[in-house]
Amino acid sequence: MADAAQASARDKARDAAEDKLVQLVRRAAQAGPAMPCAVVHPVDAASLSGALEAAAAALIQPILVGPAARIRAAAAEAGLDLSAMAIEDVPHSHAAAERAVALVHDGRAAALLKGSLHTDELMAAVVARDAGLRTERRISHCFILDVPRYHKPLVVTDAAINIEPDLETKADIARNAIDLCRALGIARPKLAVLAAVEVVTPKQPATLDAAALSKMADRGQIEGGIVDGPLAFDNAISLEAAHAKHLESPVAGDPDILLVPDLTSGNMLAKQLQYLAGAESAGVVVGARVPIALTSRAEGSRARLASCAVMRLAVGMRVTRHGND
CATH class of the missing domain: 3.40.718.10 (Isopropylmalate Dehydrogenase)
Structure with a gap:
């Protein structure tokens, strides 16, 4: 009986934790139109499915930035439909990071979502002194x-x-x-x-x-x-x-x-x-010009979705600073 009571308490605690994430996602989805988001080098099923799930939840409008052939091959292998997705074709991950940052400068992206590349590679483009997103x-x-x-x-x-x-x-x-x-x-x-x-x-x-x-x-x-x-x-x-x-x-x-x-x-x-x-x-x-989600390959879809929700709320409240505004 004691074990059953402890299991029930754990389940209730987990339900409460799940409610916190659900509330974040719900609030973000109600914050206005989905934000345009550059998904950087999404050449695996996890990063593609995360972007599609966030789009389905009305959080982001994904712009997939990376080698188009590899992106489509990963989608086909995972059974994902990219017909409604915009794709920016670049040759490799380094170029994807630079192109994603450029999309922010061009006003086409309001956030960045890390795909299948190293965090250091993405952040190097973000903090670059001339072309980056420093404030x-x-x-x-x-x-x-x-x-x-x-x-x-x-x-x-x-x-x-x-x-x-x-x-x-x-x-x-x-x-x-x-x-x-x-x-x-x-x-x-x-x-x-x-x-x-x-x-x-x-x-x-x-x-x-x-x-x-x-x-x-x-x-x-x-x-x-x-x-x-x-x-x-x-x-x-x-x-x-x-x-x-x-x-x-x-x-x-x-x-x-x-x-x-x-x-x-x-x-x-x-x-x-x-x-x-x-x-x-x-x-x-x-602290950059736009929020950036650095999701890990070890994280599940809930973490990716919640990260997109946090970015959407940050954009909506103008948390990120633009220059010296």
Whole structure:
């Protein structure tokens, strides 16, 4: 009986997690017309089916950018119908990344969706100084995680782009994440700046950065959210853990965003939540002229669909910045 009760509880938790993704997709589909999206080098079944599913959900209007023969061959092998899809024929993945960025400059694409190419190859075209998609902000990545035991979507940033960010870069990472959460419908996102401990000590530089970010938010240098740190993971997520340490925080127990000290810790945290806690995730790069979904080949169709939904909402709320607008 106990095993049955535990299984039922797990099922209910999973249903709740699925509802979070469904709500994101539904809200995005209702946000207006589907956005034109360049799908970069979709020469396998996973990236093609993900683009078609997002199109069917009224999230994107795919522009398939890559070798046309390989794209059509992959579609034929998977039994996918591309008759309604626009295809930009280029010879290889490097050219596909450059052409996708050019489509943004031409006003033909409002977002980028990674297909079957390395992330570094796509991002090299995005950050190219002359022809890329840079803005005045540093580019960063946000995982949007549906953790079954957590009561709302949880953003982890940055776990994919900035390896060892300094204070200035962390400030942009915070701004990007806050803007994204506001696009997702959170009026005043709560951001916890993580460290190993919740006290400020020069022996742990991450705590100094966290304290500085909190004060920057107090002074209006980071706008739109509530920022507090340093917070250890336990007292960021658990109000009971914070109270046990006599910690008063406007963020503890209810963060929308976890800002991690560096890429290594963020990547580990996001993947631990996925593989040990059963979280499902979307992922998007922000801070560029358009949002960019860096979906992995290990991710399923739900992750791709949710990532497109997040991009659609970001475009609709003008989260991405254009030049110095």
